[in-house]
Amino acid sequence: MATSAAVSAPPPSRAPALLQRLRNGDEVARLITLAFASSILLVTVGLIYQLWVTSALPRHKFGFGFLTSSLWNPVSGQFGALPFIYGTVITSLIALLVAVPLGVGAAIFLSELAPARISSIFTFFIELLAAVPSVIYGVLALFTLVPLMRDYVEPSLKKTLGFLPLFSGPIYGFGYLTAGTILAIMTLPFIISISREALLDVPTEQREAALALGATRWESTWQAVVPYARLGIFGSIFLGLARALGETMAVTMVIGNDPSIHASLFAPGYTIAAAIANQFSEATGDLYLQSLVELGLVLFLLTIVINALARLLIIATTRRGSAQS
Amino acid sequence: MKKNSLWLGVFGALAILLAVAQAKVLINAAGATFPNPIYGKWFEEFAKVDPDAQINYQSIGSGGGIRQFSEGTVDFGASDMPMTDEQIGKFKNKPLHFPTVLGGIVPSYNIPGVTQDLKFTPEALVGIYLGKIKKWNDPELTKANPGVKLPDNEIVVVHRSDGSGTTFVFTDYLSKVSPEWKSKVGSSTSVSWPVGLGGKGNEGVSGTVKQTPYSIGYVELIYALQNKMAYGFLRNAAGVFLKADLESVTEAAAAATENMPADFRVSITNQPGKKAYPISTFTWLLIPSKIDDQGKKKAIVAFLHWMLTDGQKYAGSLGYAPLPMGVVAKEEKQIALIK
Numbered sequence: 001m002a003t004s005a006a007v008s009a010p011p012p013s014r015a016p017a018l019l020q021r022l023r024n025g026d027e028v029a030r031l032i033t034l035a036f037a038s039s040i041l042l043v044t045v046g047l048i049y050q051l052w053v054t055s056a057l058p059r060h061k062f063g064f065g066f067l068t069s070s071l072w073n074p075v076s077g078q079f080g081a082l083p084f085i086y087g088t089v090i091t092s093l094i095a096l097l098v099a100v101p102l103g104v105g106a107a108i109f110l111s112e113l114a115p116a117r118i119s120s121i122f123t124f125f126i127e128l129l130a131a132v133p134s135v136i137y138g139v140l141a142l143f144t145l146v147p148l149m150r151d152y153v154e155p156s157l158k159k160t161l162g163f164l165p166l167f168s169g170p171i172y173g174f175g176y177l178t179a180g181t182i183l184a185i186m187t188l189p190f191i192i193s194i195s196r197e198a199l200l201d202v203p204t205e206q207r208e209a210a211l212a213l214g215a216t217r218w219e220s221t222w223q224a225v226v227p228y229a230r231l232g233i234f235g236s237i238f239l240g241l242a243r244a245l246g247e248t249m250a251v252t253m254v255i256g257n258d259p260s261i262h263a264s265l266f267a268p269g270y271t272i273a274a275a276i277a278n279q280f281s282e283a284t285g286d287l288y289l290q291s292l293v294e295l296g297l298v299l300f301l302l303t304i305v306i307n308a309l310a311r312l313l314i315i316a317t318t319r320r321g322s323a324q325s
Numbered sequence: 326m327k328k329n330s331l332w333l334g335v336f337g338a339l340a341i342l343l344a345v346a347q348a349k350v351l352i353n354a355a356g357a358t359f360p361n362p363i364y365g366k367w368f369e370e371f372a373k374v375d376p377d378a379q380i381n382y383q384s385i386g387s388g389g390g391i392r393q394f395s396e397g398t399v400d401f402g403a404s405d406m407p408m409t410d411e412q413i414g415k416f417k418n419k420p421l422h423f424p425t426v427l428g429g430i431v432p433s434y435n436i437p438g439v440t441q442d443l444k445f446t447p448e449a450l451v452g453i454y455l456g457k458i459k460k461w462n463d464p465e466l467t468k469a470n471p472g473v474k475l476p477d478n479e480i481v482v483v484h485r486s487d488g489s490g491t492t493f494v495f496t497d498y499l500s501k502v503s504p505e506w507k508s509k510v511g512s513s514t515s516v517s518w519p520v521g522l523g524g525k526g527n528e529g530v531s532g533t534v535k536q537t538p539y540s541i542g543y544v545e546l547i548y549a550l551q552n553k554m555a556y557g558f559l560r561n562a563a564g565v566f567l568k569a570d571l572e573s574v575t576e577a578a579a580a581a582t583e584n585m586p587a588d589f590r591v592s593i594t595n596q597p598g599k600k601a602y603p604i605s606t607f608t609w610l611l612i613p614s615k616i617d618d619q620g621k622k623k624a625i626v627a628f629l630h631w632m633l634t635d636g637q638k639y640a641g642s643l644g645y646a647p648l649p650m651g652v653v654a655k656e657e658k659q660i661a662l663i664k
Binding site (some may be wrong): 172173174253254 | 386387388389391479483486487488489490491510511512513514515516517518521522523524525529532533537556
């Protein structure tokens with residue numbers, strides 16, 4: 001009896017407390033910010049729902065075959081997403097392979113090794129690069145990167161690594177490699193800028209401690225500072241990856257827009273975002289249109305899967321690294 | 326006080342704007358991008374002739390135009406290809422097709438060392454786009470171009486990557502001249518290309534052709550003329566090699582006039598006639614056959630009459646081929662069907 005009295009006692013006193021908190025503004029702020037935060041969830045759920053509903057036709061017709069078929073023929077009404085998935089993944093992978101070492105290396109130089117003056121000049125230019133619209137990168141790629149790749153980079157790769165299927169076949173200048181390269185250039189400013197911030201946030205004691213133990217400047221940077229900032233560096237890579245996966249204009253201008261799968265990186269391909277941008281406005285018939293919507297759904301899921309894998313990677317490396325930090 | 330008078334001013338201005346807007350008949354239209362420059366000019370000029378009518382045109386593409394027109398979100402549509410029976414079947418009142426101007430499609434190429442205009446046979450064009458003719462010195466090409474030293478280089482084929490009326494007309498032509506193309510690839514706004522690189526839009530195709538030695542692509546005649554691009558001759562159904570110009574495109578429509586179906590849904594590619602350029606096409610306005618709003622009906626009918634007479638004079642200077650007289654006369658009769 002005593003306990004139930006204790007439980008039923010609070011209500012009368014809670015109401016004035018709530019009113020009090022409302023008057024203080026804390027509760028108001030909490031509710032408003034909660035509404036803002038949940039709007040993100042609402043948008044995400046709404047997006048998935050809309051994509052799911054408006055892609056009903058191809059989902060029922062092709063089922064999982066949509067993901068495994070590499071036939072994309074609007075005339076006969078057969079649609080398969082595999083060449084687009086392949087192109088999206090391959091170009092993003094090339095972009096990261098090029099941009100991550102370059103970007104993280106540049107960030108280390110700017111935050112740890114460069115004089116402050118030089119660092120601030122470089123940073124200004126990097127932020128400028130990050131603000132360039134993607135269509136500008138696309139035009140740049142079409143008129144300078146394509147001839148460069150066709151006349152110099154790809155022939156020399158073919159000459160030295162031509163025994164690999166990745167670097168064989170005819171050279172057009174348009175294809176996976178060129179698209180991956182322009183994506184690398186586009187993601188680079190993000191990786192440098194955010195990695196640099198993360199490295200600058202590392203406490204000075206971390207460096208001093210390493211130096212006091214007799215480490216050289218480089219040893220202190222590589223073994224004490226970089227591991228400390230690794231979460232931020234990973235974050236920068238994910239942001240770069242997200243840009244690479246969804247990039248549309250620049251890619252469609254240089255990838256060659258050929259919906260088939262080729263082993264060679266010199267060959268033309270297609271990405272999901274490019275396919276939607278290219279074909280949506282003139283898609284005739286419901287099945288065609290809805291197949292493009294389903295491509296959007298696939299891109300959405302692809303992003304989620306890659307993000308989840310990346311998060312697992314972080315968890316794994318953080319555990320292993322926790323002993324040393 | 327100052328603030329109040331400011332608000333008063335703003336509301337006053339809004340009220341005047343609204344009053345002006347209400348007096349006008351606002352007509353919304355959407356569709357094909359290819360005729361957008363001349364439609365823009367027409368709607369601007371027509372507003373001077375009939376100050377009460379204001380037509381807003383959004384060039385969102387033929388597919389989008391047909392879709393919005395079927396859903397009734399615009400007063401009329403525009404398309405580079407006629408509507409299919411299935412699309413028309415969705416309407417309670419059958420929509421009418423009004424050809425407005427004509428366009429042509431030309432083969433453009435980039436072969437270092439070759440300065441002459443090349444001549445293409447239909448067989449050569451089909452062979453190149455099927456991937457069967459692989460090199461520039463293929464007999465099919467050298468035979469038609471005596472005196473031109475064609476190189477022993479692989480042909481890089483370029484096509485449109487975006488869905489487009491241009492692709493529809495080009496593949497429609499290839500389907501007409503080649504049963505193999507018809508069965509293997511077919512015709513549509515975008516098709517499954519056997520070979521080649523895709524470029525987005527006319528500018529994407531021409532950019533890729535310019536950037537790639539030994540390449541070939543197809544672009545709209547108006548685009549090639551405006552950008553002073555080199556393009557080749559094409560052999561027409563009568564066996565004459567023609568370099569496309571506005572007259573030869575109009576001629577294709579004239580050749581098709583006699584057998585024109587009553588609803589104007591007709592492909593005019595590969596028409597007979599010595600002067601007819603083979604890859605020519607109409608572009609159409611899609612008008613409802615029943616318009617309930619009398620103000621809109623009056624304005625649209627007036628516009629159609631104006632477009633078929635005075636409007637045609639603007640075509641040439643903007644790079645479009647005007648309608649032949651025979652087609653204009655038939656369209657005038659169709660206007661009476663708008664109820």
